[in-house]
Amino acid sequence: MKNPRILFCIPNMAGGGAERQLVYLAGELVSRKWDVHVALTKGGPNYDALVSTGCRIHKIPCLNNHDIMILLRLMILIRRIRPQLVQTWMRQMDVLGGIASILTGVPFILSERNCEAAYPLSIKHLLRVCAGRFAVCIISNSFGGSRYWQKMTGSGTRTHIVKNLLPLTRIENVGPSACGIDLPSTSKVLLFAGRFSAQKNIETIIDAFEIVSSQKDVVLLLCGEGELRSRAEELVLRKNLASKVFFLGYVQNVWGLMKRADLFISVSTYEGRPNVVLEAMACCCPLILSDICAHREVIHDGGALFVDPKNTSDLAHAIMTCIENPEISRQMALKAKEEVSSYSIAAITDQYESIYRSCFHAKELKS
Numbered sequence: 001m002k003n004p005r006i007l008f009c010i011p012n013m014a015g016g017g018a019e020r021q022l023v024y025l026a027g028e029l030v031s032r033k034w035d036v037h038v039a040l041t042k043g044g045p046n047y048d049a050l051v052s053t054g055c056r057i058h059k060i061p062c063l064n065n066h067d068i069m070i071l072l073r074l075m076i077l078i079r080r081i082r083p084q085l086v087q088t089w090m091r092q093m094d095v096l097g098g099i100a101s102i103l104t105g106v107p108f109i110l111s112e113r114n115c116e117a118a119y120p121l122s123i124k125h126l127l128r129v130c131a132g133r134f135a136v137c138i139i140s141n142s143f144g145g146s147r148y149w150q151k152m153t154g155s156g157t158r159t160h161i162v163k164n165l166l167p168l169t170r171i172e173n174v175g176p177s178a179c180g181i182d183l184p185s186t187s188k189v190l191l192f193a194g195r196f197s198a199q200k201n202i203e204t205i206i207d208a209f210e211i212v213s214s215q216k217d218v219v220l221l222l223c224g225e226g227e228l229r230s231r232a233e234e235l236v237l238r239k240n241l242a243s244k245v246f247f248l249g250y251v252q253n254v255w256g257l258m259k260r261a262d263l264f265i266s267v268s269t270y271e272g273r274p275n276v277v278l279e280a281m282a283c284c285c286p287l288i289l290s291d292i293c294a295h296r297e298v299i300h301d302g303g304a305l306f307v308d309p310k311n312t313s314d315l316a317h318a319i320m321t322c323i324e325n326p327e328i329s330r331q332m333a334l335k336a337k338e339e340v341s342s343y344s345i346a347a348i349t350d351q352y353e354s355i356y357r358s359c360f361h362a363k364e365l366k367s
Contacts (some may be wrong), residue, residue, distance in 0.1 A: 009097030017275030098131030115144030177256025196226030
């Protein structure tokens with residue numbers, strides 16, 4: 001099939017991992033002569049990167065996230081551009097983009113970026129499951145996500161596991177950076193990057209940092225935005241840690257920070273395949289991770305220190321261990337970096353292309 005046409009549907013280009021994954025995938029497909037279209041309702045920090053890929057972007061006007069006109073306008077767009085395939089990203093578009101595809105007769109793929117714990121019983125999640133049952137397949141980035149859909153759909157829907165794409169060459173070429181922060185040269189730098197949400201368990205990081213900072217010369221950099229940022233800021237002030245904890249918001253050059261940091265900390269209570277952890281691995285930054293299935297899936301024993309995500313003293317002890325044993329931390333980081341060497345954009349896009357073409361073939365057989 002010459003110049004196959006695909007439409008990606010995503011709510012916006014916010015600063016999360018799913019949005020960055022779409023940028024990498026769209027850019028590589030464009031370079032392979034795919035006719036790539038992206039439908040979204042809003043921009044965001046990753047919008048300019050999406051524009052730079054050369055794909056065709058369609059902004060869907062709407063009053064709010066629940067505007068029924070999004071569905072109608074997606075149907076009009078699909079009928080106008082006639083993609084061979086639609087791929088949806090994130091709940092809003094899994095539902096609305098999925099329904100639009102079903103009603104227009106275009107096969108669609110649903111992207112799963114999380115696991116069952118992210119989907120408590122609700123009408124919105126039930127609608128997503130209903131739409132997903134009509135998908136030609138589900139592409140998950142983790143075993144947890146794949147198991148969730150096998151549970152929800154049984155054997156009725158094909159599921160695939162495809163790892164995250166990583167721009168390994170670009171990451172390798174980035175140098176250490178403090179992003180303009182005047183960090184004391186003697187201080188050990190601890191780094192968190194992600195959304196300020198309950199899942200990310202940031203309060204445990206701050207509580208553990210309080211223990212460590214009473215004994216060691218350390219600073220904590222917190223990158224990201226989210227509904228719990230103000231609560232984290234209040235906690236830092238209450239603990240009199242404001243001179244040692246820096247809230248950086250969304251950071252474009254997080255790879256530079258990872259290469260400057262002495263430790264990267266992620267103690268999420270659940271994940272899919274966490275993009276930011278993979279990036280820290282590629283940056284050769286030593287890792288302390290919550291002992292959850294998602295982290296164990298991407299990194300094995302010896303590549304990180306694993307801790308109970310709700311045990312503050314366990315986390316504080318792990319931080320102290322890494323600070324006091326820099327050579328052990330370095331060896332962990334080198335092992336972790338090796339584990340992501342197969343995550344290149346080209347290699348992972350090959351897997352996406354194989355799935356897409358199998359969907360085209362299945363449609364031809366039905367025709």
